[in-house]
Amino acid sequence: MAITDILSAKDIESALSSCQADDSFNYKSFFSTVGLSSKTPDQIKTVFGILDQDKSGFIEEEELQLFLKNFSSSARVLTSTETKAFLAAGDTDGDGKIGVEEFQSLVKA
Numbered sequence: 866m867a868i869t870d871i872l873s874a875k876d877i878e879s880a881l882s883s884c885q886a887d888d889s890f891n892y893k894s895f896f897s898t899v900g901l902s903s904k905t906p907d908q909i910k911t912v913f914g915i916l917d918q919d920k921s922g923f924i925e926e927e928e929l930q931l932f933l934k935n936f937s938s939s940a941r942v943l944t945s946t947e948t949k950a951f952l953a954a955g956d957t958d959g960d961g962k963i964g965v966e967e968f969q970s971l972v973k974a
Contacts, residue, residue, distance in 0.1 A: 866911060866914075866915065867915075868912060868915050868935060868936060871901075871904060871908050871911060871912055872899055872900050872901065872904075872912070872936075873900065876898065876899050876900045877899055877936045877937065878937075879898055879899075880895050880898035880899035880936070881933060881936055881937055881940050883895070883898055884933070885941065887941070887944050887947075888944050888946055888947060890933070890943055890944075890947045890951070892951055892954060892955075892971065893974060896971075896972050899936070901972050902972055902973060904972075906969055909968065909969050909972050909973075910965055910969070913965045913968045913969075915935060916928060916932065916935050916968075918931070918935075922964065922965070923962035923963060923964055924955075924962060924963040924968065925961070925962045926948060926949075926952055926961070926962075929943065929948050929951050929952055929963070930942050930943050930945075930948045931943075932951070954971060954974075955967050955968060955970075955971040957970065
């Protein structure tokens with residue numbers, strides 16, 4: 866399944882253009898602009914599965930750094946500061962990674 870099966874290409878392009886500059890990524894505005902925050906829990910879980918590149922059941926720091934590239938191969942990687950802030954926001958149990966429930970909460974925040 867492709868991410869464009871759930872999110873529109875136009876919304877993805879708009880969300881990516883809003884965070885082209887280093888240190889401009891804001892997960893709340895990104896999720897809203899890309900349309901993810903209005904999706905069902907099952908749709909969010911499907912997107913989580915796409916983002917979980919190694920299929921470990923978690924999104925780890927390395928996968929978060931490449932977060933934007935899941936939406937477009939031409940997108941930039943997140944900076945170390947952005948990655949750490951994103952992880953800190955989503956990792957509510959302190960295990961150093963984001964599980965599916967944590968991701969769903971993050972998207973709906």
